Amino acid sequence: SQQGEEDPQALSIQEGENATMNCSYKTSINNLQWYRQNSGRGLVHLILIRSNEREKHSGRLRVTLDTSKKSSSLLITASRAADTASYFCSFQGAQKLVFGQGTRLTINP
Amino acid sequence: SAVISQKPSRDICQRGTSLTIQCQVDSQVTMMFWYRQQPGQSLTLIATANQGSEATYESGFVIDKFPISRPNLTFSTLTVSNMSPEDSSIYLCSVIVYTEAFFGQGTRLTVV
Numbered sequence: 001s002q003q004g005e006e007d008p009q010a011l012s013i014q015e016g017e018n019a020t021m022n023c024s025y026k027t028s029i030n031n032l033q034w035y036r037q038n039s040g041r042g043l044v045h046l047i048l049i050r051s052n053e054r055e056k057h058s059g060r061l062r063v064t065l066d067t068s069k070k071s072s073s074l075l076i077t078a079s080r081a082a083d084t085a086s087y088f089c090s091f092q093g094a095q096k097l098v099f100g101q102g103t104r105l106t107i108n109p
Numbered sequence: 110s111a112v113i114s115q116k117p118s119r120d121i122c123q124r125g126t127s128l129t130i131q132c133q134v135d136s137q138v139t140m141m142f143w144y145r146q147q148p149g150q151s152l153t154l155i156a157t158a159n160q161g162s163e164a165t166y167e168s169g170f171v172i173d174k175f176p177i178s179r180p181n182l183t184f185s186t187l188t189v190s191n192m193s194p195e196d197s198s199i200y201l202c203s204v205i206v207y208t209e210a211f212f213g214q215g216t217r218l219t220v221v
Contacts, residue, residue, distance in 0.1 A: 031208055042201070042214040043152075050208075088151055090210065096142065097203065097210050099152040 004089060004100035012106040019076040021103040023089030024069075030092050032065055034074050036085045037102075043088070046074075079107045111136050111206045115213025122192055122220050129188045130216045132202035137182035142203040143175070146215070152201065158185045192220045 004025040013019055023032070031050045035043040049056045049065045049072065056063045062075040076083055084107045089100040112135040122128050132141065140159055144152040155175055156164040164177040178186045189196050199215045 033210065043210075043212045045209060045211075048209060090152075092205070092208065092210075096154060096157055097205065098154065099144075102151045 004091060004098065006087075006089060006100040006103050008103060009101065010104045010106070012108060013079060015079060015081055015107050015109050017079055019079050019083070019105055019107075021074045021087055021089075021105070022071060023073070023100045024071045025089075025091050025098075025100075026070065027091070029067075032063075032072050032089060032091045033097075034061075034063060034072075035088045035090060035099075037088065038085045046087075076105075079105075081107050081109055083107050110209075111138065111204050111211040113202060113204065113211055113213040115202055115216060117216055118214060119217040120219070122218065124193050124220055126192055127188055127190045128192065128218060129186050130200055130202070131186050132184070132213050134183045134204055136206070138204040138206065139182070140205070141179065141185045142205075142210075143177065143185075143187045144201045144203060146199040146201065148198070155187070155200075189218065192218075194220045196220050 006023050033048045034046040037043050047058045047063050049063050060077045065072045086102045086104050088102045090097050114133045140157050143155040145155055146152045154167050155170045156166040158164045158177045158179040160179045160182050176188045197220045199217050201215045202213045203210050
């Protein structure tokens, strides 16, 4: 399969709580990226982490990468209702971008 | 960065017909990528379009069903041929610029 694995497939939390999503892949990668997709809309790039980086922050987002385990995690802190969306990891190797299966995140007010 | 104009944004088509989707990029790029996103699913790469050569298709996708054109470095088309209801999906084009991917807004196709 060209896709990576993400878990959980769906996550529902209360506003203000933290949300953690995980992604695993099988091939060697140059970098790993996370995207958000609101229902029926295009993809929005969130953050990129290179294969030689272990952790990266952007606002309320924190991404980790463990190349030995071929896995990454995305943490969204202090979640808001507007964070409700699907989140996809994607990884680039051999000049093409492959996507994980996605996590549907619902933030309950 | 890159801005991609994709059209049509949506269409409803009869089975057995074909639809051509266009993507225009505001800068020259070597490769353009076409993805399919079935309802509730992730993005699956259909093919990579290179200017001046035939597209490279991923496993499960064939040129007769999804012919691609790439006449220059800023434009590409994907045709969904002989459509069936199973082709109902969102189709997206994408480019990679300095390791970051940019996407068109997608074409939501419904086949009836």
